[in-house]
Amino acid sequence: MVKEIFTDVVIAGTGGTGLSCAIVAAENNLKVIAIEKLPKIGGNTRISSGFFAVGTKEQQVEGLHLSTKEAIRQLNEYNHYLNNGPLTKRIVENAKPTLEAIEKWGMEIKLNPTSNTTQYAHKDNPYAGGSYHMYQNKDDSYERIKKNLEEKGVKFLFKTTMKDLVKDKDGLIKGIIAVDENGNEVKIYAKATLVATGGFGGNVQRVAKLMKTNRMRSLGVPSMGEGMTALENAGAVNIDSHALIHAAQLARSKVTQNTSKKHLAGFSDNPLTRLLLTPLMWVDPDGRRFTNEDTVYDTVLWANAGYNVGGMYYILVDTKTLNEYTRGTKLTVSKAGPGATDKPGDFVKLADEAVRLGTAFKGETLAKLAEKADMNLKNLETSVKTYNEAVKNKDDKEFAKKSNHLIYSVEEGPFYLLKAQVAYLGTVGGVRVDDHMRVLDKSFKTIKGLYAGGANAGGYYEGQSYPAYEGLASGFAWTSGRLAGLAIVSDLGD
Ligand SMILES: Cc1cc2nc3c(=O)[nH]c(=O)nc-3n(C[C@H](O)[C@H](O)[C@H](O)COP(=O)(O)OP(=O)(O)OC[C@H]3O[C@@H](n4cnc5c(N)ncnc54)[C@H](O)[C@@H]3O)c2cc1C
Structure with missing residues (x-):
């Protein structure tokens, strides 16, 4: 028998993207169901070491006075303007409040100053080497975030794998179809759907085909790309997925x-x-x-x-x-x-x-x-x-x-x-989104009710070349998740 659940927001994937969106939705008293194929939250974000942000209190303490304007300029140049300009600007500007939000919700952070960078080539650029906000005591930090979210009513369904999106007879997105650990189908109907399944780095055949070599080694959690495929089938355009x-x-x-x-x-x-x-x-x-x-x-x-x-x-x-x-x-x-x-x-x-x-x-x-x-x-x-x-x-x-x-x-x-x-380290890039993480179709129109972020969303990096700024992907995950959450709150209020 198919189990049916009704909620305001359904989130597939509980890495930085999914968690950050859940935080905003919970802060705004929306009902949230977050599904996760693994038995615990965090995904690749939990394995990652740190978060790119500029202008933070941690940097002020270190005497590092960095501007978002300069960070945006450097990222646009690094990406040869093949990145989405408005999205890049919003991510860089919202990295600081996102970092503050996740600290408030339980993440312990310590800045790695430029002088400590493990990438010696970054010693002369505080933007590349001094913006790395490192996660501390990760197991405790993630446990705190989970507990705080659960106390706010967020419901996690573990060992539950997204297979597809629910569409109504007019093709509108109405939630997620998943399978639980016993192989039973679960349909979660929602007013807003965030696909935050972290790309498809676990799908080595798909990565080999995309990158035109099978000689590289794959690291990270086994994200197979069901979320990405469902987004594409719903009319989203994968503009720049590539292996990180x-x-x-x-x-x-x-x-x-x-x-x-x-x-x-x-x-x-x-x-x-x-x-x-x-x-x-x-x-x-x-x-x-x-x-x-x-x-x-x-x-x-x-x-x-x-x-x-x-x-x-x-x-x-x-x-x-x-x-x-x-x-x-x-x-x-x-x-x-x-x-x-x-x-x-x-x-x-x-x-x-x-x-x-x-x-x-x-x-x-x-x-x-x-x-x-x-x-x-x-x-x-x-x-x-x-x-x-x-x-x-x-x-x-x-x-x-x-x-x-x-x-x-x-x-x-x-x-x-x-x-x-x-x-x-998995894949990054993905489907075209606007600067609020709403998924766009091939005509640049929003697909109503559908949001993507983190390693499922495109536009932050030039295809194939990940910018050498420490913590960029992990920071993008949390920050894009927060932007998706804010967009959902605003769209559901309209
Ligand atoms: C070893 C390693 C080190 C890294 N270090 C850094 C670093 O220091 N700095 C940096 O910026 N980036 C780093 N990265 C990259 C960065 O972690 C990722 O790009 C980023 O965390 C992706 O976030 P996300 O939320 O999109 O996905 P994830 O954090 O991977 O979360 C996706 C979640 O979705 C779940 N999932 C997948 N498929 C399904 C499905 N069908 N149904 C339900 N759930 C599903 C996964 O289990 C996972 O929990 C690292 C990655 C790895 C692997």
Whole structure:
């Protein structure tokens, strides 16, 4: 039997977007049902570290006086004006009140000042590196938000998965069709529907098709995209969904947030991560060098460079370099993305183990190495020769890598290629919305009663390139959810 529920607002997905909308709706005494496929609230937002906002009290305390005007200008420029201007402006201007609202509802926040940024490339830009408001004591914070919302009457239905939208005979959106944990259909009729299911990063086939490579690694909660598909079927236009590509990992690194106490983001505590996180020599799968490796100091630029060669590349080192790394490296170890462990280790032994595990190749000569990795020898030899000249002359004529990063040449065999894979943190971008998060159809008309936000909404980032401003996606989730809530309150009052 189909269960039917009637409410003012139905929200699918309880990440930052859904929760923030629920807060506004609850503050305005609307009846809210929030469905969530997992057994707990938070989604990818709960895994994320921080929230981009400018002009906050936390920044004032640090003496950081940033303007929304300048933040909007930088974001528009970064996005080449392919972003939605009015939406960008509203999000940036509403980030501060949104942050204050979620703090009031239970989230503990601490600013990471520019001087502490883990992305060293951001040290000169407080907008990129000093706007990261980090969530503290996340489990307690989310529990407080849930409890406060429940006390205000918000009803959560866990292990309940949205499948589609309810449409009446005229095609108007009237709520959500979901399936509960026992496989029973639940129809939730509502005056307003927010689809906040966080994109489709768990649907690796869909991401591979969109991004034209299956070589990247997926992180995050398993959002399969039912919400996004339902939005598209309701006449919404997906303008810019793409994978949120972010840093790279050594192949087969253990991807688990439970190890996060071991080092920065918990991807692997193998000392070889220091090879991943220093600007050594990189080559594409056919042996060509392809970028200035100092992009490793910025998660986005680093991932973009790796994505450009199909999402997988190799770190090329010789035995002399490995022996030096056993003693220590002269290069600054990046803390971007996965972060590196500072555990000691014998790098030759560890690299040999990586070869045994199939995540690295080894060759006594470049010719043997190219054969093992099925790589074009001529490409590899040319790349190595040119790179060694750059190291010798402290002048990278190919990609202008900084001279102080041109330290380790590739000369003494055996040589090793270590496989690195770009990672993605779900998807971002999505359907076209107005600057109040109302979903628009192909004629730019609002689809009455339908709202989208967070990783389901388009217009905040240029397709495929996520701006390197820390906390942008997570901040967008909370702030767009709040804007959707405010729009719902206003639309239901009309
Ligand atoms: C490891 C990791 C680290 C990150 N770090 C950062 C960071 O530090 N800063 C930053 O800005 N961004 C970061 N991000 C990205 C950011 O977290 C997301 O872009 C953002 O949180 C998305 O918010 P959302 O509300 O749209 O979706 P989510 O927070 O993912 O919430 C969506 C919710 O919907 C649920 N759901 C999915 N499908 C259904 C369905 N059919 N029915 C019912 N429920 C469904 C999901 O279970 C989930 O709970 C990170 C992401 C990951 C994975």
